[in-house]
Amino acid sequence: MSKNMLDGGQVIVDYLVREKVPYVFGLCGHGNIGFIDALYERSDDIKTISVHHETVAGFMADVYYRVGGKPTATFTSCGPGSANLPIALANSYLDSVPFLAVTGNVPTSQFNRGAFQELYRHYQADFPSTVRACCKRVFQPTRGDMVPLAIRQAWKTMVTGRPGPVVLDVPFDIFKEAAAEETPKPEEWNANISCRAGADPEGVTKAVDMLLAAERPVILVGQGVKYGGAAADLLRLAERLRIPVAWSASGTGAIDSHHPLALGLIARNGPYQANHAARTADVLLALGVRFDDRTSSSWLPGYSFTIPPTKLIHVDIDPDEIARNYPVALGLMADVRTFLRQLLAELETRKNLSDVAASHAKWLATIDGYRKEWNAFIAPGFVDDSTPIHPQRAAHEIDKALPEDAILVSDIGVHHNWLIQFCNPRRPDSLIGSMGFGPMGFGVAGVLGAAFAAPERPCVSVCGDGAFFMHASVLGTAVEYNLPVVWVVWNNFAYASIRGLQRGYLGGRELATDFRHPDTGAPYNPDFAAMARSAGIDGVNVDRAGDLGDALRAAIKAKRPYLINANISADKNPGGSGVWELPGLGQSQPAFGGRYQPH
Numbered sequence: 001m002s003k004n005m006l007d008g009g010q011v012i013v014d015y016l017v018r019e020k021v022p023y024v025f026g027l028c029g030h031g032n033i034g035f036i037d038a039l040y041e042r043s044d045d046i047k048t049i050s051v052h053h054e055t056v057a058g059f060m061a062d063v064y065y066r067v068g069g070k071p072t073a074t075f076t077s078c079g080p081g082s083a084n085l086p087i088a089l090a091n092s093y094l095d096s097v098p099f100l101a102v103t104g105n106v107p108t109s110q111f112n113r114g115a116f117q118e119l120y121r122h123y124q125a126d127f128p129s130t131v132r133a134c135c136k137r138v139f140q141p142t143r144g145d146m147v148p149l150a151i152r153q154a155w156k157t158m159v160t161g162r163p164g165p166v167v168l169d170v171p172f173d174i175f176k177e178a179a180a181e182e183t184p185k186p187e188e189w190n191a192n193i194s195c196r197a198g199a200d201p202e203g204v205t206k207a208v209d210m211l212l213a214a215e216r217p218v219i220l221v222g223q224g225v226k227y228g229g230a231a232a233d234l235l236r237l238a239e240r241l242r243i244p245v246a247w248s249a250s251g252t253g254a255i256d257s258h259h260p261l262a263l264g265l266i267a268r269n270g271p272y273q274a275n276h277a278a279r280t281a282d283v284l285l286a287l288g289v290r291f292d293d294r295t296s297s298s299w300l301p302g303y304s305f306t307i308p309p310t311k312l313i314h315v316d317i318d319p320d321e322i323a324r325n326y327p328v329a330l331g332l333m334a335d336v337r338t339f340l341r342q343l344l345a346e347l348e349t350r351k352n353l354s355d356v357a358a359s360h361a362k363w364l365a366t367i368d369g370y371r372k373e374w375n376a377f378i379a380p381g382f383v384d385d386s387t388p389i390h391p392q393r394a395a396h397e398i399d400k401a402l403p404e405d406a407i408l409v410s411d412i413g414v415h416h417n418w419l420i421q422f423c424n425p426r427r428p429d430s431l432i433g434s435m436g437f438g439p440m441g442f443g444v445a446g447v448l449g450a451a452f453a454a455p456e457r458p459c460v461s462v463c464g465d466g467a468f469f470m471h472a473s474v475l476g477t478a479v480e481y482n483l484p485v486v487w488v489v490w491n492n493f494a495y496a497s498i499r500g501l502q503r504g505y506l507g508g509r510e511l512a513t514d515f516r517h518p519d520t521g522a523p524y525n526p527d528f529a530a531m532a533r534s535a536g537i538d539g540v541n542v543d544r545a546g547d548l549g550d551a552l553r554a555a556i557k558a559k560r561p562y563l564i565n566a567n568i569s570a571d572k573n574p575g576g577s578g579v580w581e582l583p584g585l586g587q588s589q590p591a592f593g594g595r596y597q598p599h
């Protein structure tokens with residue numbers, strides 16, 4: 001190799017440095033030591049974070065982006081090392097979060113020989129088939145000189161259009177093979193591309209006409225508003241016309257939940273005022289949001305939505321999401337922020353906007369009535385003092401104890417349902433959760449990524465006992481990198497969300513959903529607080545609702561890794577005003593209100 005040539009690994013690392021990627025998260029193996037060697041050379045420019053499970057690396061990269069707004073990269077070895085990654089890839093893919101996964105593979109000279117850790121029975125070096133359904137695109141350069149093209153295209157694919165994770169699968173020898181004298185420059189290939197496409201101008205006019213004519217308008221926002229940086233423009237529109245704003249679970253925090261126009265969560269377990277306003281709305285403006293089953297009460301009309309007769313305006317960067325589940329009165333492919341600015345500009349050309357805004361007073365007052373009814377219904381849960389702790393009380397105590405700039409990363413399970421219902425986030429990244437793929441461990445591990453992205457902010461994970469045990473290796477990573485994260489283990493001695501389904505839909509035929517000691521039959525779990533202490537982390541147990549808030553405040557104040565093992569009741573499910581159907585097993589009943597049937 002000539003003196004001026006960079007090898008494949010060096011080109012990738014240099015490109016990451018040029019893209020100002022501060023961290024890579026990953027785990028070694030024989031398949032990626034060539035890449036780690038390239039990282040070694042550039043240790044001053046990019047920090048390598050070594051974890052104890054590849055999925056953890058993926059979740060960290062995911063949450064790093066959700067907090068910091070910048071994609072990072074992961075590195076994993078060939079075979080099993082990278083086969084631990086698809087869960088994290090799929091999670092990011094379905095939630096439209098970009099990260100670059102650099103996966104090792106067997107040497108090109110050994111393709112199809114069945115070398116150690118090669119997936120070869122259907123096709124040589126076939127890791128790309130393993131991840132095809134889980135990421136936006138896979139690149140597999142098989143010569144050194146293919147690497148520059150692959151890395152710049154991989155990065156561009158990842159960040160443009162609807163973002164998502166991309167895999168760069170690199171055979172062993174290519175990391176060390178001569179690739180190029182120079183690395184592609186982001187300022188030539190990526191930095192000058194804008195995907196902030198506006199909507200068809202006629203569509204904007206029509207959207208304004210529809211909104212101005214509406215008597216009972218509702219805006220529904222998803223994460224497109226958050227990640228698209230459209231929260232300020234959303235607020236401007238809502239306040240200009242006085243339209244209430246509801247959110248999907250992924251859109252939580254797009255508007256400050258304390259704002260008078262903040263309506264709440266639309267979901268199977270969403271509050272009455274949100275579901276009832278949305279299902280009785282005459283015009284629904286949906287921005288950067290997916291109509292999945294949990295947002296839409298399994299698409300059963302009259303619970304979350306009644307479309308039609310509600311006229312749906314659906315705006316999304318990805319036209320595949322428009323009219324996937326509901327017919328649209330108006331579907332517009334656009335970047336949400338650009339669309340909102342178009343809409344606001346068009347509004348300013350119209351007359352009597354103040355009259356339109358004032359005319360919504362009656363609608364807002366009606367919604368306030370719904371809110372009061374709902375608040376009376378949920379009031380007892382906030383003061384319940386029982387042990388194990390009532391989950392609603394737990395969510396409430398956690399919410400109250402979090403400073404305004406805290407980042408709460410939820411895991412997957414019944415605790416997530418309680419949190420999205422009873423936390424009141426103020427900022428777009430106050431409450432982070434996985435809504436598409438929903439893998440256990442997302443919050444347990446993701447909180448480490450949050451701590452790297454926002455070292456000055458309190459980073460807290462609320463996670464199930466099942467998920468924490470699944471990914472307890474994070475304790476070591478927090479110690480090794482001195483990350484002051486707090487885990488609140490929502491310990492209900494069960495895979496409680498699933499046991500709840502057995503109780504709700506299968507007549508209580510419970511199997512394989514709780515943890516018991518074989519001798520006594522009593523609820524069993526390891527002592528998580530002691531486990532944390534064995535790792536060198538503060539660990540405490542909390543049994544009483546009244547102690548939970550103080551424990552969390554103390555943990556945040558400690559500015560060290562911390563674990564709170566909270567004993568929380570599994571016998572309650574968060575009731576809402578929507579429903580969820582498991583086809584063949586029936587549908588749940590709303591805990592409050594009924595089905596709306598338009599006349």
Ligand SMILES: Cc1ncc(C[n+]2csc(CCOP(=O)(O)OP(=O)(O)O)c2C)c(N)n1
Nearest residue numbers: 413414415439440464465466467495496497
């Ligand atoms: C990796 C993975 N395995 C299985 C599931 C299915 N699942 C969803 S929630 C859940 C129970 C989680 O238990 P726990 O972490 O204790 O949370 P809880 O529901 O009790 O709050 C399971 C098994 C999943 N989402 N992800």
Ligand SMILES: [Mg+2]
Nearest residue numbers: 464465494496
């Ligand atoms: Mg549990």
